[in-house]
Amino acid sequence: MAQRFDTLNERQTRFICEQKIFFVSTAPEAGHVNLSPKGMDSLRVLDDSTVAWLNVTGSGNETAAHVQENGRMTLMFCAFEGNPLILRLYGTATVYHQHDAEWAQWYGKFEPIPGARQVFVLNVEIVQTSCGMAVPLFDYQGERDLLRDWAAKKGEEGIRAYWAEKNQVTLDGKPTGVLCKHS
Numbered sequence: 001m002a003q004r005f006d007t008l009n010e011r012q013t014r015f016i017c018e019q020k021i022f023f024v025s026t027a028p029e030a031g032h033v034n035l036s037p038k039g040m041d042s043l044r045v046l047d048d049s050t051v052a053w054l055n056v057t058g059s060g061n062e063t064a065a066h067v068q069e070n071g072r073m074t075l076m077f078c079a080f081e082g083n084p085l086i087l088r089l090y091g092t093a094t095v096y097h098q099h100d101a102e103w104a105q106w107y108g109k110f111e112p113i114p115g116a117r118q119v120f121v122l123n124v125e126i127v128q129t130s131c132g133m134a135v136p137l138f139d140y141q142g143e144r145d146l147l148r149d150w151a152a153k154k155g156e157e158g159i160r161a162y163w164a165e166k167n168q169v170t171l172d173g174k175p176t177g178v179l180c181k182h183s
Contacts, residue, residue, distance in 0.1 A: 005127040007048040012087060012127060016045055016077055020140050023076040024053070024120075026066035026093075031172035034062035040143065044109050049124045051075065051089060052106060057115035057151055057159055061167040064118055065174040067095045073122055081140070084132035091125040097177055115151025115159055117167070117178060 005012070016022075022043060027033040042054040053075075055063065067073060073093040079085040096106045096119045106119035151159060163178045170176065 002128060002130040005129075008045065008089075008124065008127055009048070012129070013045050013048070015079070015085060015087060016043070016051075019077045019079075020143075021078075021080075022053075023078075024063060025074045025076070026063050026072060028066050028069050028170070028172060028174060031170070031174070032062070034060075034066060034170075036063065040113060040148070041111055042113070046109075046121075051122045051124060052109060053120050053122075054107070054110045054113060054116055055118040055120060056113055056147060057117045057162060057167070058147075059166060060171070061117070061163075061176040061178055062170045063120065064095050064097075064176040064178060065170045065172075067093045067120065068177055069174065073120070075122065078135045079132055080135065080138040084135060086130045086132040086135065088128045088130075089122060089124045089126075090128065091122045093120045093122045095120050095177070099180060113151075114148055115154070117163070 021037055021039050023035060023037055025033065025035045038053065040056065042056070044052045046052055071092040071094070073091060075089040077087045096102050103119070106121060107116065154162065160179070167178045168176055
């Protein structure tokens with residue numbers, strides 16, 4: 001049932017672009033694995049082996065630290081309507097923060113979202129599909145504006161203060177680099 005590909009094909013790219021939610025998984029060399037759902041208009045398929053996603057401010061910042069440590073990332077997409085399918089992208093990612101010289105280049109690929117924190121660029125090494133026949137059917141009702149509204153109300157200074165308080169280190173105490181580069 002599972003199939004493996006070296007790059008994304010047109011049908012897989014179309015499937016990814018149709019999804020309203022995707023999941024990001026990363027892990028440090030030692031410590032806790034992180035798995036997060038992502039939504040909003042925050043993902044771009046750039047070519048058959050490159051995907052970028054815009055990360056907005058949240059309660060934690062595990063992904064940034066994990067990617068800085070080892071680059072490993074998996075993105076997963078599930079069909080919650082129509083034909084069943086699970087699609088995973090395995091690869092190596094790079095994180096770009098607002099203080100990085102490349103920030104404008106990558107952030108410019110997205111519509112501005114209040115609270116934008118990082119852009120992750122995934123070099124896809126393996127594409128895997130599997131059946132997804134046990135994934136339940138769900139009806140999409142719309143986007144939630146709560147995070148966007150929260151970030152807009154906080155403003156840039158408030159967001160940076162939040163990063164300073166909540167987003168500088170992971171659960172395992174690893175630096176995220178959100179406010180400055182770490183060597």
